[in-house]
Amino acid sequence: MKWTKTLINTLREDPGDAEIDSHKLLMRAGICRKNGAGLFTFMPLGMRSLRKIEQIVREEMNRAGALEILMPALQPAELWQKTGRWDTMGANMFRLKDRGDHFMAMGPTAEEEVTDLMTNIISSYRQLPVTVYQIQTKFRDETRPRFGLMRSKEFIMKDGYSFDTDAEAADKTYWNMYKAYEKIFARCGLKATPVQADGGDMGDSMTHEFHALADAGEDGIASCPSCGYAANLERAERKIEERNDAECPAYEKVATPNSRTIEEVASFFSLPPTSFVKTLVYVADGTPVMVCVPGDRDVNEVKMKRLLSAKSFALADARTVEEVTGAPVGFAGPVKPAKADIKIYADFSLKGARGMIVGANEGDSHIKNVDLARDASIEQYADIVICGAGDMCPKCGAKMELKRGIEVGQVFKLGTKYSDAFHTVYKDENATEKICIMGCYGVGVTRTLQAVIEQSHDKDGIIWPASISPYQVVIDLLDPDNEEVVKVSDELEKTLEDAGIDVIVDDRQDRPGVKFKDADLIGFTVRVVVGAKGLSKGGVEIKRRDQSKEEMKIVPPDQAFDVIKELLV
Numbered sequence: 001m002k003w004t005k006t007l008i009n010t011l012r013e014d015p016g017d018a019e020i021d022s023h024k025l026l027m028r029a030g031i032c033r034k035n036g037a038g039l040f041t042f043m044p045l046g047m048r049s050l051r052k053i054e055q056i057v058r059e060e061m062n063r064a065g066a067l068e069i070l071m072p073a074l075q076p077a078e079l080w081q082k083t084g085r086w087d088t089m090g091a092n093m094f095r096l097k098d099r100g101d102h103f104m105a106m107g108p109t110a111e112e113e114v115t116d117l118m119t120n121i122i123s124s125y126r127q128l129p130v131t132v133y134q135i136q137t138k139f140r141d142e143t144r145p146r147f148g149l150m151r152s153k154e155f156i157m158k159d160g161y162s163f164d165t166d167a168e169a170a171d172k173t174y175w176n177m178y179k180a181y182e183k184i185f186a187r188c189g190l191k192a193t194p195v196q197a198d199g200g201d202m203g204d205s206m207t208h209e210f211h212a213l214a215d216a217g218e219d220g221i222a223s224c225p226s227c228g229y230a231a232n233l234e235r236a237e238r239k240i241e242e243r244n245d246a247e248c249p250a251y252e253k254v255a256t257p258n259s260r261t262i263e264e265v266a267s268f269f270s271l272p273p274t275s276f277v278k279t280l281v282y283v284a285d286g287t288p289v290m291v292c293v294p295g296d297r298d299v300n301e302v303k304m305k306r307l308l309s310a311k312s313f314a315l316a317d318a319r320t321v322e323e324v325t326g327a328p329v330g331f332a333g334p335v336k337p338a339k340a341d342i343k344i345y346a347d348f349s350l351k352g353a354r355g356m357i358v359g360a361n362e363g364d365s366h367i368k369n370v371d372l373a374r375d376a377s378i379e380q381y382a383d384i385v386i387c388g389a390g391d392m393c394p395k396c397g398a399k400m401e402l403k404r405g406i407e408v409g410q411v412f413k414l415g416t417k418y419s420d421a422f423h424t425v426y427k428d429e430n431a432t433e434k435i436c437i438m439g440c441y442g443v444g445v446t447r448t449l450q451a452v453i454e455q456s457h458d459k460d461g462i463i464w465p466a467s468i469s470p471y472q473v474v475i476d477l478l479d480p481d482n483e484e485v486v487k488v489s490d491e492l493e494k495t496l497e498d499a500g501i502d503v504i505v506d507d508r509q510d511r512p513g514v515k516f517k518d519a520d521l522i523g524f525t526v527r528v529v530v531g532a533k534g535l536s537k538g539g540v541e542i543k544r545r546d547q548s549k550e551e552m553k554i555v556p557p558d559q560a561f562d563v564i565k566e567l568l569v
C-alpha cells in the first residue's frame with residue numbers, strides 16, 4: 001500500500017480534551033477521529049489494528065470451542081423486564097421507543113437477549129455444553145465520557161455466554177475461557193493480569209477481571225509480590241493480626257466542641273486516627289445500618305453490599321443520621337445509638353478493640369475508653385474496609401502493593417440468575433428437566449486497542465506489537481523520483497506482501513524528517529529507509545520501532561527481507 005493512496009491524517013498537537021497518553025496518541029496518530037462526546041470514527045489505520053484484534057479474539061474463541069453468532073444491538077424492553085434489569089440498569093442504558101410505541105434498549109450487554117435465544121434452542125443434555133459469542137457494538141450512556149475509547153458511549157465488545165449441565169461442567173468452561181483470554185491478550189502484545197473481582201449486578205459468584213496494568217488505569221488493584229494474589233480493590237481482602245488491647249476502665253463522655261471529622265477529633269485528643277472508631281450510617285435496601293471502621297480507614301461499600309446481600313447500599317442522608325443517632329451528623333458511634341435496634345457492622349480488625357474513642361451520638365461529644373465488645377452491640381465483624389498498600393496478603397501474609405489497571409476483559413460465573421428468569425432448561429439422560437448453569441465472558445475490543453497504546457508508547461508515539469500494527473512494516477521512500485530507489489522499494493514491498501507481511505510505503509514528496517516523525521508517531525513495528533544516499537553506500541536501513549538508532553542495521557536490499565522477518569517475530 002502506498003501512503004498517498006490511503007487516508008492518513010496525523011496531528012502535530014495534542015487534542016485539548018485528552019487527559020491520558022493513549023487518548024492523545026489515538027488522535028494524533030490518526031487512528032481515530034472524534035465525532036462527539038464519547039463517539040469516535042475508526043480511520044483506515046485504526047480499522048486495520050481493530051480488525052487484527054478482532055481476528056485474534058475470534059481465533060482463540062473458536063479454538064476454545066465457542067461459536068460465533070451476531071445478535072441485534074437493538075433489544076426489546078420485555079427481555080430486560082424479565083430479569084428486572086430494565087429498572088436497575090438506570091440511566092446508563094440508552095432507551096428508545098419504536099414507531100409502534102414499544103420500548104427498546106441499545107444493548108449495553110446481552111445476557112437477557114442470549115438467554116432468551118438459547119432457551120428456545122436448548123432442549124437436551126446432548127446439546128451441552130455450548131458457548132456462543134459475538135463481536136458487537138455496545139452502548140453505554142456514560143455520565144462523563146473520557147479517556148478516549150476507555151469510557152465512550154459506543155464501543156465494540158466480544159461477549160460470550162456459556163450454558164452447562166451442572167456446576168462442575170460450568171467450572172470447566174470458566175477455566176477454559178480464562179485460558180483463552182490469557183492467549184488473546186498475550187497475542188495482542190498486552191500484559192494483562194487476571195485479578196479477582198466483585199460480581200456486581202451481573203451475578204454474585206466467582207469472577208476474574210483481566211487488567212492491563214498502567215498508571216492511567218481507573219481501577220485500583222491490590223497485588224501480592226510474594227504469592228501473586230491480585231484482586232480489584234472492590235474485592236481485595238487482607239489478613240490482620242489479632243489485637244491484644246489492654247483492658248480499659250468504664251467509658252466516659254468528653255465534650256469535643258466543633259470536632260466532627262476524624263482529623264478534627266484526633267487533633268483535639270492529640271491521638272492518632274487509629275485510636276478512633278469511624279462510624280457511618282448507611283441505608284441498605286431501605287433499612288439504616290451502622291458501619292464501624294478504624295479511624296484511618298475507609299468503608300468498602302462494595303464489600304458491605306455483598307456482606308448484606310443488598311441491592312442498594314448508600315450513605316444515609318442527614319435526617320436519617322439524626323434519627324438513627326439522636327445527634328447531628330458527625331457524632332455517630334456504636335454505643336447506645338438512639339435507634340437501639342439498629343444493626344452495627346464492624347471491620348474485623350476492631351474485634352477486641354478496647355480504649356477506643358467513638359462518637360457519643362450527642363452533639364459536640366465523644367466517648368473515650370470504649371471496649372467495643374463490652375459497650376456496643378456489634379451484629380457482625382467482617383473485612384469491610386478498602387485495602388491499602390502495606391496490608392497483609394490474605395493468602396501468604398506478605399505486604400501487598402497497590403497498582404492501577406485498565407479492565408480489558410472479564411470472565412463470570414453467572415450460575416442460574418438468567419436461566420432461572422427465562423426458564424432455560426434441558427432434559428438429562430433420564431428425561432428429567434434441569435436448569436442450565438451459565439457463564440459470561442467479555443473482552444473490550446476497542447478498549448484493548450487503546451490499552452495496548454497506553455502500555456506501549458514513548459515520547460515520539462505508539463510502539464505497535466507486530467501482531468496488531470496497522471502495517472507491520474513502513475518503507476520510508478526518501479527519493480520518490482529516483483528510479484533506482486523506487487525499484488528497490490517496489491521489489492521489497494512485493495516480496496513482503498507475497499510473504500503475507502503487510503507494508504506501507506511512504507511515497508510522499510516530503511522531507512525525511514517528516515516521514516521519520518510520522519513513522520514513529522504511528523508506530524509501525526519495523527521501519528525500513530530506502531534512499532539514494534543509503535543505496536550508494538550499499539544498503540537500506542532497518543530498525544524496529546522500539547530499537548535505538550544504534551541498533552539500526554544497514555543491509556544490502558537482497559538481505560532486507562530476512563532481517564525484517566526476524567525483527568517481526
Ligand SMILES: [Zn+2]
Nearest residue numbers: 224227393396
Ligand atoms: Zn501473597
